Amino acid sequence: MQLTHLGHSAVLVEVADRRVLIDPGNFSEAWHGLTDLDAILVTHLHPDHIDPEHVPALIAANPSAAVYVEPQVLGQYDLPTARPLAADTEVDLGGVNVAAVGGLHAVIHRDIPQIGNVGLVMSAPGEPTFFHPGDSLATIPLGVDVLAIPAYGPWAAMKETIDFVRQVNAPHGFLIHEQLLGPRGWALAFGRLGEMGPATLVDLRDRTPWAPGA
Known part of the structure; x- marks a missing residue:
């Protein structure tokens, strides 16, 4: 497995001869x-997870991509070619299994309706298991080897993120959802x-690109 963080929540996962892009949002151009x-x-x-301006061109440039x-x-x-991926369902990407978990975005404020997340x-045979939580810390999957950790969002506090990381208990991790932080804020989150x-x-x-455990 190789993981490339392309800014904010965008992550390129290369595993089992598959190239999978997660959350191409408008806080990143990489x-x-x-x-x-x-x-x-x-x-x-949310547009920081799917960029309405540039995702159509991305899909057009990758006509075979599911x-x-x-x-x-x-x-x-x-998105004419898109298919729904609901919570508690799975898809097979040709040797790569993707399980969707959770179902709701974290609460931003009681007056803002929750959306889906x-x-x-x-996972793939013989490879680490990777978890990208989107914008929620509510679901704790078992057996995660690599965790993408939201560094900051208007829906999370440091104390909640620390508890989330502890509960998932993955041996490896990296920060995502960092574009609302300056360098000092990123360093504080990374350190804590x-x-x-x-x-x-x-x-x-x-x-x-980073190969976990390499």
Whole structure:
């Protein structure tokens, strides 16, 4: 498995001869122009997770890619080739299993209605299991080897994120959802989560592919 953090919540997962892009949102441009994708996955409808301006071009540049999105995304965006990926369902991407977990976005405020959100647990025989939670810390899958950890969002506090990292108990992790933080805020989150959680964290801000355990 190789993981490339392409900014904010966008992660390219290369495993079992498949290239899978998660959450191509509008807080990042590093995923623009990607080709040879086998799948594009979207955890929820917020534009920092699916960029309405550039995702159609991404799909057009990857005509063979399967597109799976949290079901509410289909009502918000015109994605003719997309299929729904609801919580508690799984899809097979040709040797890569994707299990959708959770179902709801974290609460931002009691006056803001909750939307759907699916965390994505990706696994393949003989490879680490990777968990991308989208924008929710509510679901704790078992057997996660690599955790994408939201560094900051208006829906989370540090104390909640630390408890989430501890409960998932993955040995490896890296920060995502970081674009609302400056360098000092990122360093604070990286340091605290690394000190107080079980995961060994890696800094993937330079967009270099990383092979967990290598």
